[in-house]
Amino acid sequence: MDHAQAVAVLRDKGYRLTPQRLIVLSIVADGAGHMGVDEIFQSAKTAYPYMDVATVYRTLHLFRNLGVVTEVAIGDRLHYELTDPLGGHHHMVCRVCDGAFNLSPHYLEEFRNTLSQEFGFEPDLEHFAISGVCAGCRDSNPKQESPAP
Amino acid sequence: MDHAQAVAVLRDKGYRLTPQRLIVLSIVADGAGHMGVDEIFQSAKTAYPYMDVATVYRTLHLFRNLGVVTEVAIGDRLHYELTDPLGGHHHMVCRVCDGAFNLSPHYLEEFRNTLSQEFGFEPDLEHFAISGVCAGCRDSNPKQESPAP
DNA sequence: TTTGTAATCGCAAACGATTGCAGGAACTTA
């Protein structure tokens, strides 16, 4: 999905091409993946000072429902990026450094098949992030605060 | 984990046994799993009218960090239940009917091993819910609203 | 180009969740 394709999707579905939507789209498209809402909002405000944060949220939700952007939970905040046309990738997010790493969907397919066959449950595995600790932080960082004295 | 064990954990770690904490603990222990915060708060307020919702949140987070309760995301709301002493189970949550179904951890172990071996990434798969559509809703409910005309 | 109309926006209020602070309560020690 690129900028032009996204505009075509909006027009084809009958949604208006407002300056606000085009600005948000450009920001997400030009950003280097995983953009937070406030990051997008601040950037949009410099391009269009009357921009309201509610509009940013509404626009991102519209884009998400149209499949134009993909929503990724990093920590407890949602981030957005242009949808990967090849069926997408998943994310591994380190809870120590907040770094995000891409993961091929291949690794989840077997799990999906098991759930579907054993329980008849169809999981939404398209866009979700797996929390954990990355190799770098695991090897160097002593930070913890869980079930321990 | 039962009520008495939870109290022992609090005392052993040096946390105070306040009425508020004991009330929240009893409510979660007596509830039939997956209790929402407001559900817990309303119930606590009848037992102790001065109870504040901030205290409920602080108490639940403390219990979660101590491993006394398990936090489960259902929809976009967090729910709580006493931690399963057998290492816990996961949840499959239907996004149509919001029903929650337990899932043995066995189904995630293979996935965990793959991530650890291939990427050195240690995922937090202890307490998370898999969103999707359950067999009942899949077979009967026509509700949808995604990338379509 | 002008007009009509429904989609969309900005604003402000509201919501669930979190945090700072000062008073009060639980536990320890004597």
Added chain:
DNA sequence: TAAGTTCCTGCAATCGTTTGCGATTACAAA
């Protein structure tokens, strides 16, 4: 049992996100 200290609570302010509403604007049709 009484006193001291630290933790914990209630309150209120705040944060990020969502929603209702009247005003504005993009687009279609004349």
